[in-house]
Amino acid sequence: MADSLPPDGCHHYTDLGEVPWDIQKYWQQRYSIFSRYDEGIWMTDDAWFGITPEPVANKIAEHLSRAPEEATTVIDVFAGAGGNTIAFARSPRWEKVVAIERDPRAIACAKHNAEIYGVADKIQWIAGDCFEILRNETYLFFELKRPSDSIFNLSTMQPYSIVEIYDALAVICPDIALYLPRTSDLRQLAKYASADRKVEVIHYCMEGASKHAQL
Numbered sequence: 001m002a003d004s005l006p007p008d009g010c011h012h013y014t015d016l017g018e019v020p021w022d023i024q025k026y027w028q029q030r031y032s033i034f035s036r037y038d039e040g041i042w043m044t045d046d047a048w049f050g051i052t053p054e055p056v057a058n059k060i061a062e063h064l065s066r067a068p069e070e071a072t073t074v075i076d077v078f079a080g081a082g083g084n085t086i087a088f089a090r091s092p093r094w095e096k097v098v099a100i101e102r103d104p105r106a107i108a109c110a111k112h113n114a115e116i117y118g119v120a121d122k123i124q125w126i127a128g129d130c131f132e133i134l135r136n137e138t139y140l141f142f143e144l145k146r147p148s149d150s151i152f153n154l155s156t157m158q159p160y161s162i163v164e165i166y167d168a169l170a171v172i173c174p175d176i177a178l179y180l181p182r183t184s185d186l187r188q189l190a191k192y193a194s195a196d197r198k199v200e201v202i203h204y205c206m207e208g209a210s211k212h213a214q215l
């Protein structure tokens, strides 16, 4: 990772002489910003001014971990070069971190930096304007609007579990459509996917509210 070349606009400065004058004082603090800086951290020149230093980001992550238990995803809407996103992803409190950033160079740095910290797999990256995304992204809308909805367990669904229904239908039906509760556990549905079988989930919305999911 440290050996890969940064794309245009992303830098890993190793010597004061190559650092633009207006960010030299930030570069001097590079190990407070990212303790693993020398492993090849990438930054845009803008990112130095606004990045959250690692100890502060860790503290913020610790504070946010007091969020209600049912919240399993944290969304960083201004991810920058990844200071906070990485700290959230390093915290065992969160199953998933969604990182939104509109500057393509900054998000390239953040992805790379998350790999250095070994947490890239836990992060869903979205390049774009967070306000647009929050307005339009059905998935995020669903997650954000209903943070306290508990996940509906399809295995214990009454009077028939997903397994009972699926197994009975699969004997004669190559394609199955089920109209399911909107909070259905997507991980349970994903188990029915394979290399030659796609599982499509559609959220039906009425007047802006997600109603149901369909497998």
Ligand SMILES: C[S@@+](CC[C@H](N)C(=O)[O-])C[C@H]1O[C@@H](n2cnc3c(N)ncnc32)[C@H](O)[C@@H]1O
Pocket: 050, 051, 052, 053, 077, 078, 079, 080, 081, 082, 083, 084, 085, 100, 101, 102, 103, 106, 128, 129, 130, 131
């Ligand atoms: C202060 S920096 C965030 C630093 C970040 N917390 C970190 O620790 O690296 C603010 C970032 O928000 C991004 N940004 C500003 N407006 C945005 C928007 N509407 N949607 C997405 N990203 C945005 C900027 O490109 C910038 O990278």
